[in-house]
Amino acid sequence: MSKSIQVIGPFITNYSLARTNRGLAKALSKVQDLYKTYLYGSVDQLDKYPDDSDLNKFPYIKSLWSKDELETDIAIYSNFPKEGIVNIGYSQIKAKTKTAFVAWEESIYPKIWVDEINQNLHGVFTISSFVKDILKKNGIKVPIFSTLIGIDDAMLVNPTAVFPLQTKKKFKFLHISSARKRKGVDVLLKAYFSQFSKDDDVCLVIKSFPGPDNMVPELLSELQNENSPEVEHITSPDLTDLDMVNLIHACDCSVYPSRAEGFGLPIAESMYHGKPVIATNYSGYLDFANESNAYLIDYKLVNTTDSEMVNLGAKWAEPDATHLAKTMKYLFENIESEEVTQKVNLAKEVANELTWQNTAKKILPIISDLEKISHLKTQNAGVISFLNDDDGVGEYTADLYSNVEDSFNNFFYISNKDIDARKKIDASNVIRTWESGETSFQETLKFIQEYKLQHIHIQYHSGVNFAPESLDYLLMELARLEVNSYVTLHAVKGKGFNIGLECKNLHLAKSVFIHNKEDFDSVPTDNKVLLYHPRKLVPYRSKSHVQNKLELDSYNPIIITHGKLVLQKIDLESVLESIKILKKDYPNILLIAMNAVVASNSSAKSDFDKLQEVVREFNLEENVLFVPDFLSEEEIFILLQVSDIALFPYKDVGESASAAVSKSLATLTPTITTDIKMFSEFTNEVLKIKDTNPTNISLAIDSLTKDLSLKNDLIKNSREFIEEYSFAMQAVRTLSYF
Known part of the structure; x- marks a missing residue:
């Protein structure tokens, strides 16, 4: 007899949660046959009760929808209460293993929901690592897993027609959102109006939705004058998914200066359809958007104002309007450049992986593990x-x-x-x-x-x-x-x-x-x-922001080594020679030698003096920064995150696993290691070189600097490696033996 999964919440409208729930349920029903999948929502839980026209629009829902709440093996609850911050209703779930699929944006998660989750659920799935970190910091103490979400199947199609825009301008920026304060449309319009005028061949197309929180009409009334650049504001709620695909393709660049996003689906959709993206360097979409495939805007954290929830003390990002304006101008002037094309291609590779079937495949083995520990709740x-x-x-x-x-x-x-x-x-x-x-x-x-x-x-x-x-x-x-x-x-x-x-x-x-x-x-x-020993994923820091703070933003690329200074083990002399080779093509290269010198070890002090002499001999005084002190873990992570490549040119001295490489992977810094026993547990998470020959080291650094696709693959594989052996995952595996 097959087991059963029930996805509980709205599923028939264009409400974001409804799209999420039907996408998840459909994928769960397609990728496996162990569990029979159902969609369910009571009248109180649904934003709309399905009628015949709805079911004709989504015929696959007919086989998934259960009009009656069933007692299933697994429940995935995905809904918010209609009355604001009150109990969600997790205690009423009828299932042996109870989970939730959670989206959130602000830094504080309401305590009433934290307590409700801890008391009633066996596990939580989140739409991004950003949401997972918020829940963990706010005190949720059941297993939390970031599984991401998928681009809706209806958006994974080619355009069929030219969208009928009114503008005659050649270049078009696009922004799609509810136009609430959190979406940053005020920052967008102010930046756009500060950088462009009516004489520029440019239009900002905003697709929003009617509602009392829509800021666009008021902002346009405040900002527009006879010299203003063109804005086309579309508010029709009746556009189909295909219309939205056509609209994305009708524009040249998507702009999302959001203050906070749980995931950022419009960003993923723009990437999938081959459009360059400008977005705030903060929140949920950083699971798939990075400096290699998007243009990320600086920000500072501030207290929330006019948020969707009354959530005292919560913070979100305030995007840098000046940086946004300059970036929009840059894309306007360089849209055909090789750099933009490369970012677009890399973004599309990542977006192609953001499918509901991939999300379902991540969730299913976790569900199996949670079933094994559900009895421990009593x-x-x-x-x-x-x-x-x-x-x-x-x-x-x-x-x-x-x-x-x-x-x-x-x-x-x-x-x-x-x-x-x-x-x-x-x-x-x-x-x-x-x-x-x-x-x-x-x-x-x-x-x-x-x-x-x-x-x-x-x-x-x-x-x-x-x-x-x-x-x-x-x-x-x-x-x-x-x-x-x-x-x-x-x-x-x-x-x-x-x-x-x-x-x-x-x-x-x-x-x-x-x-x-x-x-x-x-x-x-x-x-x-x-x-295996669990791994940590270090909280994200903006590389460009930290580089600026540390006055390292003039260097490119930044290479870092890590580990105690023992030249018999770490071939730093060859590293210095490789930096000398690379300096011809990269005059602003910087090596951060984060290799601690043990004060009581005379050999280490002698090695350090020797390396300083080599730096002088190679004229690398402006290109090498020694960090001989023992640093705190946080300081180590910051220096790794500020670097472009982490390098581990170790010799085979018979030792087993290196904790230093684990720290590098935890920061998602692209990593190069020698191909020796010490690093045998790592496969496609690192780039391996045969030995510590300076030519081999320099070729690997050059390759990783130029090949953004390779760099993105290493980042992706590192994230998957960390997630597979995360503390949450290994904790559940531990408890599965209880």
């Missing part, structure tokens, strides 16, 4: 770990379980009393019951019994928190209490220890999680699970 659990100190295991624990705290009925962090170098204040669910070197766990076991915890996950680091014998004792006591136990081994073997052999009771755990294949193979227990 159960109690805890994790034994360091927490809120400067220990890496504590940071790992917080990063992992912050995604799934509310996947349980009650969840606790059971940590040590003798905390050292506290970094954060404990939350109410942090309980301190043991000390480093603990042997009895008397207080810990009492707490587990008192609060009826059914699952205990132990984060264990090679005797740092307590001895292997103590771990054995704890596992034995948990088994005696019939509590399911799980162990993550953060260091399996090293000089003087081998936890896999020293711990005799690992077999008592339900699962033993291990982060790499070599350690996995060395542990002699049948309950082991290979679960």
